[in-house]
Amino acid sequence: MITGVVSALGRDIKSQLGTTIPGGIQTDASINPGNSGGPLLDSAGRLIGVNTAIFTPTGSSSGVGFAVPVNMVKRVVPQLIQFGRVSRPSLEVQIANDGVAQRLKVGRGALIQAVTPGGAGDKAGLLPTRRGLSGIVTGDVIQGVNGQAVNSSGDLLAALDALAAGDEATLRFIRSTDQGLQELECKVTLAQDKS
Structure with missing residues (x-):
């Protein structure tokens, strides 16, 4: 478990493919290799997002991390399970x-x-x-x-x-x-x- 601070909400996350994921959660919690897809929890242990990316100038696991908000996950995951893709x-x-x-x-x-x-x-x-x-x-x-x-x-x-x-x-x-x-x-x- 790694602790950190949520420093911003509603941030746009730019993917390596050039698409934008809106509404991201910005945190300073380290996102180590393999942590993408892991939960971002609040202090009460509730799921608030899914860790997605980290932007770091040094290439290390510390920097600015981003998570997809749980509301988006709730909307997207059922579509992925049912259709294999997201219908936007x-x-x-x-x-x-x-x-x-x-x-x-x-x-x-x-x-x-x-x-x-x-x-x-x-x-x-x-x-x-x-x-x-x-x-x-x-x-x-x-x-x-x-x-x-x-x-x-x-x-x-x-x-x-x-x-x-x-x-x-x-x-x-x-x-x-x-x-x-x-x-x-x-x-x-x-x-x-x-x-």
């Missing part, structure tokens, strides 16, 4: 990474980089980032899902993870127009993620 909802859009969004001066929200033709986002009327006569026009910037604030691409993933394919979601977003920025809302029926 999708807007069928590509979200720009936060670095691209910052370069395009998007301060808050999840910037739509591309929209799958005929997909859920396209049917809802969402617009991608594109070239205009005066240069790059930013796509719609999602800032809310069903009343939940979206400040980054990680927030969007967390909001969508609470939903299922086939659910209807209300998106609040900012759109760049010739008349300036407009705050809009639309409803979208979520598709099943095909990745």
Whole structure:
């Protein structure tokens, strides 16, 4: 047993494959080789997460550790047992990474980089980032899902993870127009993620 302190909640965990796991628990407890998949317990012995990764500048087992929250585990494990994979909802859009969004001066929200033709986002009327006569026009910037604030691409993933394919979601977003920025809302029926 190793003790440590939970130093942050709601952290995005970037995997080696480039995917993001939203809502991670950050801890300073050592995660030794072989401890991934082990329980993260609170002081009363209750399961609060599953140890997943450690980021360390030295390559040792000490550094910043991350655990997947137990609520996500409860939702994902039954799907893995039944289907062998996790069924996630999708807007069928590509979200720009936060670095691209910052370069395009998007301060808050999840910037739509591309929209799958005929997909859920396209049917809802969402617009991608594109070239205009005066240069790059930013796509719609999602800032809310069903009343939940979206400040980054990680927030969007967390909001969508609470939903299922086939659910209807209300998106609040900012759109760049010739008349300036407009705050809009639309409803979208979520598709099943095909990745």
